[in-house]
Amino acid sequence: MSLLAVNNLHVSYGPVQALRGVNLNVEAGSIVSIIGANGAGKTTLLNTLSGIVKPKSGSILFRGTSLPERACKIIREGIAHVPEGRKIFPGFTIEENLLAGAYIVDDKQLVDERRDAMYARFPILAERTHQQAGTLSGGEQQMLAIARGLMSDPGLILLDEPSLGLAPLVVKAVFELVREIRDRSGKTILLVEQNAKKALALCDYAYVLENGVIVLEGKGDELLSNPAIRKAYLGAEDA
Incomplete structure (x- = not known):
């Protein structure tokens, strides 16, 4: 069952198009990752879902119903945002x-x-x-x-760059915590993360965002073994 459905989402900052026709689905009880380089639009996407940024066009359905525009009402609907930088x-x-x-x-x-x-x-x-x-x-x-x-x-947790600025051992503990929250509490998690290797190893499904466009999607383990993803996003991590 699709808990969150984003359809043809466009977001702009003045003349700059941050998101261009983004489509994604998050199944209930899953961990879904969004990976991509800096400036790809990952944080903009989460900020739009939580009501911080207003979309130019497109639809966002949560539990089959359109989300309200105001952030306080979105929280009441059952979406919590853990922002980048804590x-x-x-x-x-x-x-x-x-x-x-x-x-x-x-x-x-x-x-x-x-x-x-x-x-x-x-x-x-x-x-x-x-x-x-x-x-x-x-x-x-x-x-x-x-x-x-x-x-x-919340029924859905938006988690933005939880490993940012943390030591490797702490990063490991944070990712174990994310898995535990899903496994023990049944929470659904939409994870934005630059550590592509850990994000793909953790998630059930993933989307690759480039310049505001979803260019690839699939199961986490499938993308983890994709040569193009390994070359573009894993780099030294994969050595």
């Missing part, structure tokens, strides 16, 4: 960041339950509840950003 609130404590992720939830008991569930999933955050988020390491900040996104209990 974008945590550095002056807030860890707990305050988590509570900010649940601002659409009116039931305090439910918020408390979700917060406790995040602390159980991320023990290192539980140990530092009242610590300012800006003092965390890059990997810890990424965990917090993901936990904050989960506080709204």
Whole structure:
């Protein structure tokens, strides 16, 4: 079943066309990756899906219904965005960041339950509840950003460059976390990632975005073994 369907999506920044006729589908319970070089339009795509950027034309269907334009309403529909660069609130404590992720939830008991569930999933955050988020390491900040996104209990998580700026061992832990979230919680994940090798090894399905256009798509393992993909996107990683 298609949880998210993007049809003929066009996005422009003034005269610059950032996305040109993008079509993609995300099946419920899957991990779908979008790979591509810097400037390909990957972040623009996620920003459009979450309501930060308004499309010029095309349609976005979530659970068979057109998404509202406003970002706050999109969150209520069940889509959470974990942005590139984490974008945590550095002056807030860890707990305050988590509570900010649940601002659409009116039931305090439910918020408390979700917060406790995040602390159980991320023990290192539980140990530092009242610590300012800006003092965390890059990997810890990424965990917090993901936990904050989960506080709204989304059906779809938009995850933008989770490995950015992290050490290799931390990157490995982050990708294991993404898989665990899908496998244990049944969440659907749309992953934008420059580490093509890890993204393709993790995902069920993938799209290759170049200059705002989807140029190739297929199962993750199939694209991982595609000579053109290996040459263009794996490079030294594949040596």
